[in-house]
Amino acid sequence: MSDFRVYLGGEGEVSDALNQQPAWAVEPTWRTSQPPARDLAECVRAGLRVLLCPNDDIALPDECADEVMTNSVPVDISMWLGVGISSGEIKRILKRGGAWWHNGRLEFRKP
Amino acid sequence: MVAQRTVGIPQAVTAFSDLLAQQPGRSVGEIQADAAQKLGAMLRSAGIPVREPDGRIPLQGRHLILGVASFSTVDLQLLDELAQALDGSRADAQRVAVFDLQQCRDQHDVARYLPGAFGPVWNTPVLGIWDNGSLARRIDGVAGCRQMLQQEGLL
Numbered sequence: 001m002s003d004f005r006v007y008l009g010g011e012g013e014v015s016d017a018l019n020q021q022p023a024w025a026v027e028p029t030w031r032t033s034q035p036p037a038r039d040l041a042e043c044v045r046a047g048l049r050v051l052l053c054p055n056d057d058i059a060l061p062d063e064c065a066d067e068v069m070t071n072s073v074p075v076d077i078s079m080w081l082g083v084g085i086s087s088g089e090i091k092r093i094l095k096r097g098g099a100w101w102h103n104g105r106l107e108f109r110k111p
Numbered sequence: 112m113v114a115q116r117t118v119g120i121p122q123a124v125t126a127f128s129d130l131l132a133q134q135p136g137r138s139v140g141e142i143q144a145d146a147a148q149k150l151g152a153m154l155r156s157a158g159i160p161v162r163e164p165d166g167r168i169p170l171q172g173r174h175l176i177l178g179v180a181s182f183s184t185v186d187l188q189l190l191d192e193l194a195q196a197l198d199g200s201r202a203d204a205q206r207v208a209v210f211d212l213q214q215c216r217d218q219h220d221v222a223r224y225l226p227g228a229f230g231p232v233w234n235t236p237v238l239g240i241w242d243n244g245s246l247a248r249r250i251d252g253v254a255g256c257r258q259m260l261q262q263e264g265l266l
Binding site for chain 2 (some may be wrong): 024027029030031032033034035037070071072073074075076077079080081084087102103105107
């Protein structure tokens, strides 16, 4: 069975990961930041697996993820769009031994 | 005699992207919050004009406003490129102003930095281009912003 990888704030950059976005991704003017700029419906039609849930209430069970990835997103701070990713939620969904990679570097491995 | 400030990151100051470098014993959030506090002063130290909320848009010529997120490594890397390209060129530096979206509490605040029916900002960086005081174009995302800054001769 392959690893379960979750990309918080992901837009499909990692082919086999589940991409999480907050509810604002359904706004009509929202587009991916990476070219080609696509709306959410286009992302889904292109085969992306997308999980819509709040940054501080990730809709996944405890200890389900082998890896969590974040890149250039706010963590434990708020921004103009709302709350950023919660590191507590990252640690909750990681399996024991699972890793959190932030900007490509190991940030945390769950004991 | 008035001293002329040069443009570019002073040697004593680290690169913008270094603000987000991992630091032993400090969390990602602490580092990002610290970066938001330091970025404005670092821009000024580098001689890069800082966009203020409700600031006037020049009514003549082309003017660019770049909004970056101080929590984003790729945004700060683009700032590093801009600072390097502007190094010593006050004329080019006067065509562009930069601000940190983390100074905004919501989209209404963002509109005070990017006026003129700019619309919601979902991604960063974001670049607005004004011609003779009117919003002419908007670009979202690092790839598009880098390309436009290159076209404008600012990278």
